[in-house]
Amino acid sequence: MKLAVIGTGYVGLVSGVCFSELGNDVICVDHLKEKVALLNKGEVPIYEPGLKELIASNKSEGRLQFTTDLPEAVRQSDIIIIAVGTPSLPSGKANLSYIEQAAREIGLAMNGFKIIATKSTVPVGTNEHIQTIIASQTAFPFEVASVPEFLREGTAVQDTLHPDRIVIGTSGETARKYLTELHRPLTEHIMSTDIRSAEMIKYASNAFLAAKISFINEIANICEKVGADVTEVAEGMGYDHRIGSSFLKAGIGYGGSCFPKDTQALIQIAGQMDYDFKLLKSVVDVNRDQRFNVIRKLEASLGDLAGRTVAIWGLAFKPETDDVRDAPAFEIIDALVKRGANVKAYDPIATANFRQQFGESGVVYCADAEEAAIQADALCILTEWKEFRDIKPLSIQSWLRTPNLIDGRNIYSEHELANTQLIYYSVGRPNMNHGVKEQKPLLSL
Numbered sequence: 001m002k003l004a005v006i007g008t009g010y011v012g013l014v015s016g017v018c019f020s021e022l023g024n025d026v027i028c029v030d031h032l033k034e035k036v037a038l039l040n041k042g043e044v045p046i047y048e049p050g051l052k053e054l055i056a057s058n059k060s061e062g063r064l065q066f067t068t069d070l071p072e073a074v075r076q077s078d079i080i081i082i083a084v085g086t087p088s089l090p091s092g093k094a095n096l097s098y099i100e101q102a103a104r105e106i107g108l109a110m111n112g113f114k115i116i117a118t119k120s121t122v123p124v125g126t127n128e129h130i131q132t133i134i135a136s137q138t139a140f141p142f143e144v145a146s147v148p149e150f151l152r153e154g155t156a157v158q159d160t161l162h163p164d165r166i167v168i169g170t171s172g173e174t175a176r177k178y179l180t181e182l183h184r185p186l187t188e189h190i191m192s193t194d195i196r197s198a199e200m201i202k203y204a205s206n207a208f209l210a211a212k213i214s215f216i217n218e219i220a221n222i223c224e225k226v227g228a229d230v231t232e233v234a235e236g237m238g239y240d241h242r243i244g245s246s247f248l249k250a251g252i253g254y255g256g257s258c259f260p261k262d263t264q265a266l267i268q269i270a271g272q273m274d275y276d277f278k279l280l281k282s283v284v285d286v287n288r289d290q291r292f293n294v295i296r297k298l299e300a301s302l303g304d305l306a307g308r309t310v311a312i313w314g315l316a317f318k319p320e321t322d323d324v325r326d327a328p329a330f331e332i333i334d335a336l337v338k339r340g341a342n343v344k345a346y347d348p349i350a351t352a353n354f355r356q357q358f359g360e361s362g363v364v365y366c367a368d369a370e371e372a373a374i375q376a377d378a379l380c381i382l383t384e385w386k387e388f389r390d391i392k393p394l395s396i397q398s399w400l401r402t403p404n405l406i407d408g409r410n411i412y413s414e415h416e417l418a419n420t421q422l423i424y425y426s427v428g429r430p431n432m433n434h435g436v437k438e439q440k441p442l443l444s445l
């Protein structure tokens with residue numbers, strides 16, 4: 001099939017490349033000239049494992065092109081996939097201006113029947129809005145569809161080529177037929193539904209996953225008080241297949257370009273219909289506060305943080321990505337700087353993106369993990385990069401001035417800490433002090 005993909009971000013670029021890998025002719029479009037120039041040179045503007053190799057092979061097979069010329073890409077294609085950003089407005093609502101602009105440009109460029117499928121995450125009703133915009137620009141026939149995307153950053157190629165399910169929401173029979181055919185090689189779980197339900201499936205899925213994370217984080221906070229271990233609790237819960245073991249990792253809360261924005265957007269969508277989504281509001285509140293446990297634990301360990309040196313490992317919102325959008329590291333480092341601490345930060349991939357947004361004030365960016373930890377009064381682990389897991393706690397102990405380790409992602413086990421002098425705080429697990437597990441007093445019942 002001949003496809004145009006509008007937007008070469010995490011979703012558009014990965015989807016476009018994977019569709020070309022399946023043998024389709026794909027033209028990826030972006031209005032950013034520098035991005036397209038980079039892609040045409042064989043370079044990849046984002047860090048996503050496996051993507052660079054797929055781009056190179058599909059370009060050389062002649063199935064993959066990059067351009068800024070949206071009208072020409074639309075004219076040459078049968079299916080147009082919209083994958084532009086839908087960031088939050090200050091109100092929490094989704095900003096639909098990129099979607100609307102893309103729809104207008106598509107409408108103006110039409111030269112025959114087209115299928116327009118939206119992969120961007122958009123509020124319920126948006127695809128019907130897209131339909132109206134396109135119809136106002138062209139007399140050519142077309143059908144719209146909502147085909148929400150469920151990939152995760154860091155595993156985007158794998159997720160796209162092996163999705164759990166594909167959801168196709170449309171009222172157009174031709175769109176349903178061709179989009180089913182397009183996705184058929186990826187999975188047998190192709191769900192066909194109406195447009196509004198498809199749009200809602202995306203928000204409901206992200207909100208549910210966010211709720212699982214806030215739930216386990218609250219359980220972790222209670223575990224800390226009662227002397228239980230949240231990793232054991234999550235394991236025990238996860239064996240129940242109605243609950244499932246995934247997304248039960250306690251930590252510093254979720255970040256990223258989607259959960260924070262999509263939970264806010266769903267609260268707004270409900271609110272516009274006079275529905276107060278109380279549960280989701282609590283999910284957001286719990287998440288917002290969870291990251292500050294790192295500061296509370298630092299203060300419990302060091303007292304006043306003014307003049308103290310704090311090392312930070314991990315700036316990306318999760319491992320295997322360079323994306324720092326809504327990363328908890330921003331607010332944690334900001335809180336440290338405001339308290340007068342000197343911050344030394346390191347991330348294997350995301351430092352440049354973080355530095356560009358946060359700036360230099362109060363932070364020294366380090367070239368490796370050791371440089372950040374050396375002579376610090378405490379080390380905080382904010383992202384569970386494998387590189388950090390591979391570092392022995394005894395090395396950390398030898399680098400720090402005072403042996404305080406705040407592990408925001410529970411990467412070390414009790415066993416690994418047993419022969420160290422570290423004062424170790426994690427999330428929802430007993431503290432370790434010089435290799436000894438702190439016991440909580442007997443609970444009064």
Ligand SMILES: NC(=O)C1=CN([C@@H]2O[C@H](COP(=O)(O)OP(=O)(O)OC[C@H]3O[C@@H](n4cnc5c(N)ncnc54)[C@H](O)[C@@H]3O)[C@@H](O)[C@H]2O)C=CC1
Pocket residue numbers: 006007008009010011012029030031032035070083084085086098099101102105119120121122149150151152153257258
């Ligand atoms: N990042 C992720 O992991 C996932 C994102 N989504 C959703 O997919 C959508 C896209 O997300 P990302 O790929 O992260 O966004 P992004 O911000 O990384 O990329 C969007 C791209 O679209 C381009 N663009 C905007 N308007 C354009 C226009 N009129 N013509 C051509 N190019 C245009 C921008 O220059 C940018 O390169 C969002 O709605 C997001 O919620 C869904 C699932 C996963």
Ligand SMILES: O=C(O)[C@H]1O[C@H](OP(=O)(O)OP(=O)(O)OC[C@H]2O[C@@H](n3ccc(=O)[nH]c3=O)[C@H](O)[C@@H]2O)[C@H](O)[C@@H](O)[C@@H]1O
Pocket residue numbers: 121149150151152153154206209213246247248249250251252253254255256257258259317318
């Ligand atoms: O709509 C989107 O953009 C995407 O949002 C998430 O994907 P992503 O944000 O890339 O990453 P996740 O792996 O879901 O992690 C999100 C955040 O939750 C945190 N998390 C995740 C799982 C967990 O058990 N605990 C936890 O704290 C991570 O550290 C991270 O900050 C969803 O998992 C994707 O299905 C969805 O397509």
